[in-house]
Amino acid sequence: MTTSPLENLHEETAQLLARIESLDSIDALVEAEPFIIGKRSVLSTMQKSLGGLEPDARRDAGAQLQEARRNVEDALSRRRAHLAELARRTQLEKDRLDLGDVVVSSVRWPATTGHASLVASTQRELEDVFVAMGFTVSDGPEVESDWYNFEALNIPPAHPARGMWDTFYVELGEPETVVLRTHTSPTQIHLMESAVATSSLPIHSVMPGRCFRRDTPDARHLATFHQIEGLVVDRGITFADLAGVIETFTQAYFGTDISSRLRPAYFPFTEPSAEFEVTCTICRGEGCRTCSHTGWIELGGCGVLDPAVLSAVGIDGDEWSGFAFGFGIDRCAQMRHQIADMRALIENDVRFLEQFS
Ligand code: PHE
Numbered sequence: 001m002t003t004s005p006l007e008n009l010h011e012e013t014a015q016l017l018a019r020i021e022s023l024d025s026i027d028a029l030v031e032a033e034p035f036i037i038g039k040r041s042v043l044s045t046m047q048k049s050l051g052g053l054e055p056d057a058r059r060d061a062g063a064q065l066q067e068a069r070r071n072v073e074d075a076l077s078r079r080r081a082h083l084a085e086l087a088r089r090t091q092l093e094k095d096r097l098d099l100g101d102v103v104v105s106s107v108r109w110p111a112t113t114g115h116a117s118l119v120a121s122t123q124r125e126l127e128d129v130f131v132a133m134g135f136t137v138s139d140g141p142e143v144e145s146d147w148y149n150f151e152a153l154n155i156p157p158a159h160p161a162r163g164m165w166d167t168f169y170v171e172l173g174e175p176e177t178v179v180l181r182t183h184t185s186p187t188q189i190h191l192m193e194s195a196v197a198t199s200s201l202p203i204h205s206v207m208p209g210r211c212f213r214r215d216t217p218d219a220r221h222l223a224t225f226h227q228i229e230g231l232v233v234d235r236g237i238t239f240a241d242l243a244g245v246i247e248t249f250t251q252a253y254f255g256t257d258i259s260s261r262l263r264p265a266y267f268p269f270t271e272p273s274a275e276f277e278v279t280c281t282i283c284r285g286e287g288c289r290t291c292s293h294t295g296w297i298e299l300g301g302c303g304v305l306d307p308a309v310l311s312a313v314g315i316d317g318d319e320w321s322g323f324a325f326g327f328g329i330d331r332c333a334q335m336r337h338q339i340a341d342m343r344a345l346i347e348n349d350v351r352f353l354e355q356f357s
Contacts, residue, residue, distance in 0.1 A: 270303025300327025
């Protein structure tokens with residue numbers, strides 16, 4: 001009498017299941033897997049030995065073997081999920097910060113209290129620099145009509161320049177008429193309108209605030225970010241005044257070892273326009289990942305107010321002229337504190353935030 005090749009199937013399967021249960025880490029599981037279910041497993045050896053059986057017997061044995069294999073595979077994938085969950089929990093426990101923890105030790109005395117976020121404190125510092133230069137501080141809405149965000153800034157509907165700002169639209173009124181502001185420039189329009197209405201020209205003001213763009217976050221960009229806008233409308237203002245303000249600001253905020261440069265650029269609402277860049281503080285101008293190996297970081301844009309913008313708000317361009325600038329507050333924080341990746345600003349990792357209390 002020949003013995004069936006599957007004589008030990010139940011015993012072998014039970015052993016495999018027990019072995020699976022004893023695997024105590026994903027690494028151990030990965031290592032054992034070929035011997036449990038792969039080519040080197042006892043099930044595969046049995047499979048090969050079915051060749052010598054009569055067709056009927058082979059069919060029966062094949063079905064039994066397949067069922068055993070399915071049980072083993074199921075057990076293996078349950079174990080894998082269980083071990084993955086265990087690993088996740090262990091990691092969570094390791095990363096856990098107990099925010100309600102009462103620390104009585106003298107090491108932590110005086111007790112730590114909450115503090116402004118780095119972005120908020122940077123905004124205040126920037127405001128201070130401009131206030132010292134004679135500017136007032138204003139703000140405006142984060143949800144704007146298309147007119148304020150684009151049209152009044154000399155960007156008509158369907159103008160190709162709209163591609164410069166990837167826009168979030170708000171479902172309100174007619175489609176694509178209400179936006180999350182893509183920059184702080186619409187606040188210039190509000191300010192000029194109210195100055196006209198109250199006959200209170202000239203204007204020397206900065207306008208900080210939150211802006212939104214459909215950008216994929218990376219080392220230098222966030223989809224929700226902050227800008228500070230500057231606007232001067234006065235008599236006899238030229239590009240030289242703008243360049244002077246930018247340079248004075250750079251030295252006052254970053255210190256005298258950081259240089260700024262203006263490069264020709266295009267914005268529909270200023271003419272001439274320039275891009276405002278500072279030495280990358282991460283690599284001190286050598287070139288690194290953060291500055292895309294250019295040694296410079298673009299902070300924002302600026303330029304002399306286009307007459308079309310003045311006339312959109314009813315300001316006489318023969319009597320008044322002005323300039324505007326707008327740049328990233330988060331970028332300033334990044335450059336001032338040498339933060340290689342800007343996404344750290346929104347991850348809310350207390351270990352990062354605590355450095356700036
Ligand atoms: N609003 C422009 C931007 O965010 C920057 C800018 C402001 C340019 C003011 C010129 C004048 O891209």
